[in-house]
Amino acid sequence: xxxxxxxxxxxxxxxxxxxxxxxxxxxxxxxxxxxxxxxxxxxxxxxxxxxxxxxxxxxxxxxxxxxxxxxxxxxxxxxxxxxxxxxxxxxxxxxxxxxxxxxxxxxxxxxxxxxxxxxxxxxxxxxxxxxxxxxxxxxxxxxxxxxxxxxxxxxxxxxxxxxxxxxxxxxxxxxxxxxxxxxxxxxxxxxxxxxxxxxxxxxxxxxxxxxxxxxxxxxxxxxxxxxxxxxxxxxxxxxxxxxxxxxxxxxxxxxxxxxxxxxxxxxxxxxxxxxxxxxxxxxxxxxxxxxxxxxxxxxxxxxxxxxxxxxxxxxxxxxxxxxxxxxxxxxxxxxxxxxxxxxxxxxxxxxxxxxxxxxxxxxxxxxxxxxxxxxxxxxxxxxxxxxxxxxxxxxxxxxxxxxxxxxxxxxxxxxxxxxxxxxxxxxxxxxxxxxxxxxxxxxxxxxxxxxxxxxxxxx
Amino acid sequence: xxxxxxxxxxxxxxxxxxxxxxxxxxxxxxxxxxxxxxxxxxxxxxxxxxxxxxxxxxxxxxxxxxxxxxxxxxxx
Numbered sequence: 001x002x003x004x005x006x007x008x009x010x011x012x013x014x015x016x017x018x019x020x021x022x023x024x025x026x027x028x029x030x031x032x033x034x035x036x037x038x039x040x041x042x043x044x045x046x047x048x049x050x051x052x053x054x055x056x057x058x059x060x061x062x063x064x065x066x067x068x069x070x071x072x073x074x075x076x077x078x079x080x081x082x083x084x085x086x087x088x089x090x091x092x093x094x095x096x097x098x099x100x101x102x103x104x105x106x107x108x109x110x111x112x113x114x115x116x117x118x119x120x121x122x123x124x125x126x127x128x129x130x131x132x133x134x135x136x137x138x139x140x141x142x143x144x145x146x147x148x149x150x151x152x153x154x155x156x157x158x159x160x161x162x163x164x165x166x167x168x169x170x171x172x173x174x175x176x177x178x179x180x181x182x183x184x185x186x187x188x189x190x191x192x193x194x195x196x197x198x199x200x201x202x203x204x205x206x207x208x209x210x211x212x213x214x215x216x217x218x219x220x221x222x223x224x225x226x227x228x229x230x231x232x233x234x235x236x237x238x239x240x241x242x243x244x245x246x247x248x249x250x251x252x253x254x255x256x257x258x259x260x261x262x263x264x265x266x267x268x269x270x271x272x273x274x275x276x277x278x279x280x281x282x283x284x285x286x287x288x289x290x291x292x293x294x295x296x297x298x299x300x301x302x303x304x305x306x307x308x309x310x311x312x313x314x315x316x317x318x319x320x321x322x323x324x325x326x327x328x329x330x331x332x333x334x335x336x337x338x339x340x341x342x343x344x345x346x347x348x349x350x351x352x353x354x355x356x357x358x359x360x361x362x363x364x365x366x367x368x369x370x371x372x373x374x375x376x377x378x379x380x381x382x383x384x385x386x387x388x389x390x391x392x393x394x395x396x397x398x399x400x401x402x403x404x405x406x407x408x409x410x411x412x413x414x415x416x417x418x419x420x421x422x423x424x425x426x427x428x429x430x431x432x433x434x435x436x437x438x439x440x441x442x443x444x445x446x447x448x449x450x451x452x453x454x455x456x457x458x459x
Numbered sequence: 460x461x462x463x464x465x466x467x468x469x470x471x472x473x474x475x476x477x478x479x480x481x482x483x484x485x486x487x488x489x490x491x492x493x494x495x496x497x498x499x500x501x502x503x504x505x506x507x508x509x510x511x512x513x514x515x516x517x518x519x520x521x522x523x524x525x526x527x528x529x530x531x532x533x534x535x
Contacts, residue, residue, distance in 0.1 A: 208529060301516065304516075305516040305518060306518075309517055312510060324495070326494075327492075327495040328498055328499075332502060335506075336502045336505050336509075339502060340507075340513070342486070342487065342490040342506070342507075343483075343486055343510035344514060348514050351519045353527035354519070354526070354527050355517070355518055356527070357525060358520060358525070
């Protein structure tokens with residue numbers, strides 16, 4: 001089925017002449033038409049542009065002028081990233097008149113690689129307030145069970161991938177917003193090392209915590225998308241390999257993995273199914289030849305306090321003017337969260353930033369003993385989208401935040417399926433700019449488990 | 460029979476909450492949030508309480524001369 005194809009399968013289809021950008025685009029548009037009325041992944045579907053771009057890609061590929069593995073491959077764009085001439089809504093009324101003058105560098109890089117964009121994807125308002133029902137666009141829903149939320153804030157990206165609307169998508173991650181939808185929707189999602197991918201042209205939530213990251217259904221596709229996204233920064237200051245795919249198949253024999261068990265067993269207690277899936281993942285890595293041992297970091301609460309103060313302070317700085325002049329244009333959830341920074345002082349922010357350095361040192365010290373870290377992602381499967389109290393309770397129960405604070409690369413990937421039929425997820429965390437090892441470990445785990453082959457049944 | 464002790468502590472709590480609400484209003488006005496206070500007083504109050512709680516959990520660095528991270532960088 002065309003809608004579950006990976007990037008390499010698409011490329012092979014193009015090369016063999018069994019598939020073309022136009023036929024793929026038509027098939028995906030047909031699926032989106034049939035199913036997005038219940039999933040709400042798209043804020044704006046640009047059908048004409050998708051077909052026109054597909055036609056150009058088809059001509060170029062037929063003429064033998066391939067621009068690389070993403071040529072003719074559709075990529076979904078979270079609607080917080082500027083695309084020239086289009087509104088960057090940030091899923092908000094506040095931004096209704098914000099038409100982007102130019103592409104964000106990450107979009108420029110995608111276009112140069114021949115990727116096709118289909119329009120803009122839903123998110124939590126300003127990447128913080130959701131899922132909300134008091135906004136101009138409905139919240140995206142989880143294709144595994146549309147009564148449940150798809151995670152956020154890159155909710156539309158998660159939904160589009162899990163629903164088989166697109167093979168690739170861009171998300172942003174300030175407190176886990178790539179890895180949360182990856183967890184809820186059973187996907188792979190990478191928060192790269194801070195600054196590996198340019199944030200220019202991406203509406204900020206908290207500048208020193210924001211990351212732009214690739215999302216896909218497989219680790220190999222994450223690597224292929226990251227290859228293009230990383231072209232937005234200089235390799236002299238932001239080291240990267242020729243391709244993140246080169247080492248994927250090297251395996252994990254001898255790799256030292258530190259398991260941060262206390263995050264989900266002591267600092268907070270995760271759902272037993274999450275814990276069980278993590279223990280199984282440790283066994284899988286051991287069976288593949290890795291050395292897995294427990295490792296201790298500062299507590300989740302310690303990481304969380306600094307991250308929250310920084311997020312609140314930086315978020316307030318971005319939104320202060322609008323919150324003073326037109327607070328009624330925000331959803332209640334965003335308004336409540338973004339107003340917090342008004343009640344913090346400059347000293348609080350400085351102390352959080354001082355403490356941040358010490359927490360980075362603690363994680364770097366752990367990397368003196370191990371090559372990568374293994375941690376929980378969400379502490380339970382996605383809850384019902386209309387259960388406000390449960391959404392509020394569970395959104396903060398996760399182990400993603402530490403690595404926004406420290407900047408280390410963190411890959412989310414599916415680790416199991418709950419008895420309720422919803423995805424479970426884990427994280428692999430690497431040394432700064434060592435996405436290669438993280439992806440290699442992720443690929444090995446993926447190949448040894450069935451999870452990436454499972455898809456929701458949307459009818 | 461009224462429990463004077465619990466009534467007293469309830470009274471103190473009410474007074475304390477009243478004072479907190481006034482403090483929040485003052486801080487919000489200083490930040491220019493009059494419009495938010497007028498239309499969404501509960502949102503302002505909730506945000507302030509969340510911020511106070513987070514501040515209370517923030518662990519300050521033992522060394523107050525520690526550099527912040529990210530550190531200042533010169534622009535070329």
